[in-house]
Amino acid sequence: MRMPTVFSRFSTALIVEAPVTSSIKPSKSMLIPQGLQYFPALDGLRAVAILLVLVHHGLQPLPFAGFLGVDIFFALSGFLITTILLAELNRHHRIRLGLFYWRRAIRLYPALLIAIVAILPFGLLIRGSKHLFEVALAATYLTPVAGQFFGKSGLTWLQTWSLGIEEIFYLVWPFTLIVLFSRRVPAKWIMSLALGIILDGAQVWLASTGQDASYFLRAGGLFLGCSFALWLSQHRDVRVAPSWGYVGVLVLSVGVVVAGVWPAFSSLAYVAAAAGTVAIIASIVAGTRSRFALKSVLSVPPVVYIGKISYELYIWHYPVAILFMLAIGTNQLINVGWYAIPASAVLAVLTHHALLKPAARWKTKFS
Numbered sequence: 001m002r003m004p005t006v007f008s009r010f011s012t013a014l015i016v017e018a019p020v021t022s023s024i025k026p027s028k029s030m031l032i033p034q035g036l037q038y039f040p041a042l043d044g045l046r047a048v049a050i051l052l053v054l055v056h057h058g059l060q061p062l063p064f065a066g067f068l069g070v071d072i073f074f075a076l077s078g079f080l081i082t083t084i085l086l087a088e089l090n091r092h093h094r095i096r097l098g099l100f101y102w103r104r105a106i107r108l109y110p111a112l113l114i115a116i117v118a119i120l121p122f123g124l125l126i127r128g129s130k131h132l133f134e135v136a137l138a139a140t141y142l143t144p145v146a147g148q149f150f151g152k153s154g155l156t157w158l159q160t161w162s163l164g165i166e167e168i169f170y171l172v173w174p175f176t177l178i179v180l181f182s183r184r185v186p187a188k189w190i191m192s193l194a195l196g197i198i199l200d201g202a203q204v205w206l207a208s209t210g211q212d213a214s215y216f217l218r219a220g221g222l223f224l225g226c227s228f229a230l231w232l233s234q235h236r237d238v239r240v241a242p243s244w245g246y247v248g249v250l251v252l253s254v255g256v257v258v259a260g261v262w263p264a265f266s267s268l269a270y271v272a273a274a275a276g277t278v279a280i281i282a283s284i285v286a287g288t289r290s291r292f293a294l295k296s297v298l299s300v301p302p303v304v305y306i307g308k309i310s311y312e313l314y315i316w317h318y319p320v321a322i323l324f325m326l327a328i329g330t331n332q333l334i335n336v337g338w339y340a341i342p343a344s345a346v347l348a349v350l351t352h353h354a355l356l357k358p359a360a361r362w363k364t365k366f367s
Contacts, residue, residue, distance in 0.1 A: 043307030044298025058337030078225025196223030221274030245294030248279030
């Protein structure tokens with residue numbers, strides 16, 4: 001039976017069809033996906049991630065560890081991007097990079113640019129020249145670089161640190177896959193898993209020494225998702241019990257509780273969130289049929305819709321909340337979250353639907 005794989009025109013994982021940059025001869029060891037299938041539950045999982053982040057920011061400074069939603073996004077993104085690149089390899093025996101990056105840009109940059117331009121006058125009015133610096137970092141995906149190495153990552157657009165990490169991943173990972181498959185490295189998923197474990201282990205060690213967390217080490221979740229996609233590509237007929245999904249929810253929930261109650265263990269919670277997410281993904285794309293499967297819960301239309309607009313929600317909610325907070329003279333997001341988050345949701349919906357048709361045209365025109 002062919003392995004189920006993933007595609008959503010609304011998700012951050014878009015199919016790649018780009019100019020030739022690398023050619024790889026097919027071999028028996030290249031057990032890679034034959035096609036792409038859309039699983040609404042994966043958008044539902046994305047909804048869980050964004051809701052955790054929204055609640056986390058909306059309740060600050062209360063100790064709720066909704067920041068683990070970012071680790072859900074990372075694990076899911078690693079799985080989706082790897083699955084799509086493997087499908088590209090299967091169809092064309094090469095990864096065509098040009099249009100892959102073009103489609104990444106079409107999917108991600110217009111929404112960010114719209115938000116930046118719309119918020120700019122208010123940011124300048126409230127933050128002055130500092131806002132321009134923060135905008136420059138956000139627009140170039142350099143927020144994590146500035147925060148990690150120079151101690152300056154901005155305030156209004158601080159949430160774009162995770163976008164910067166993903167952009168670096170998009171730049172590096174396709175080339176890594178080209179090398180792995182051109183040299184026919186055995187057990188490729190083990191190498192990706194090892195990289196994820198190394199990054200996560202370094203994060204845990206860093207926390208144990210009392211040092212600040214690293215933006216870049218947080219990327220361990222991305223490679224856990226990648227490793228599962230690579231493993232699944234070599235085990236097409238595998239099926240897992242529906243209980244995997246609920247085990248994943250349990251692991252994720254424990255991580256949220258631990259990080260919220262004992263912040264010193266947040267680094268372990270990052271690992272728990274990513275591992276739990278992989279278990280949930282497995283139950284969605286390779287789970288056996290069951291009326292009680294988590295897949296059914298995550299496929300409820302309102303939940304799926306939230307997942308579809310999750311990127312726009314992520315882009316808008318934080319700068320809107322920060323500027324509201326500064327405008328009324330408070331230093332706690334909880335004082336403005338109850339109306340700033342709904343306002344950003346409206347902006348996210350408008351942005352998402354405004355860009356759907358133009359983005360589709362741009363992708364078709366330049367393909």
